[in-house]
Amino acid sequence: MPRYFFNLRHGPGPDGLAIDPEGDDLPGPEAARARALDVARDLIARTRVHAVRDWFACAFEVTDEEDRPVMTVPFSDTVTEEDDEA
Numbered sequence: 001m002p003r004y005f006f007n008l009r010h011g012p013g014p015d016g017l018a019i020d021p022e023g024d025d026l027p028g029p030e031a032a033r034a035r036a037l038d039v040a041r042d043l044i045a046r047t048r049v050h051a052v053r054d055w056f057a058c059a060f061e062v063t064d065e066e067d068r069p070v071m072t073v074p075f076s077d078t079v080t081e082e083d084d085e086a
Contacts, residue, residue, distance in 0.1 A: 001025045004032040004070060006039060007061045017061070029070060036060040036073035044075060 005023040010016055026032050044055045059074040 001027060003065045004035070005063045005067075006032075006036055007063060009059045009061050009072075010057075023065075032062055033071060033073055036062060036071075037078055040073065040075045041078050044078060 003023040003025050005020040007020050008018040010018065024032075024035060026035060040055075040058075040060065043058075056074075056076045056079075059072050061072050062070045064070050
């Protein structure tokens with residue numbers, strides 16, 4: 001099963017990237033995207049960090065075991081069109 005790393009982009013440059021040193025074993029990219037969105041929702045709802053002023057400006061930069069980029073998942077993707085209509 002592939003391992004995905006969810007590096008948190010919270011600002012510009014190398015200082016604005018929190019590296020995920022452990023990663024998660026997941027069956028594929030769709031599961032990795034779902035995990036990123038779940039964790040983003042949890043961070044937005046529960047975490048207050050002085051370094052992060054706007055969670056919706058953050059993104060997960062997901063990489064594989066070879067440190068190759070797989071996808072970027074903006075935290076703004078946690079809001080769906082149905083949420084906008086409510």
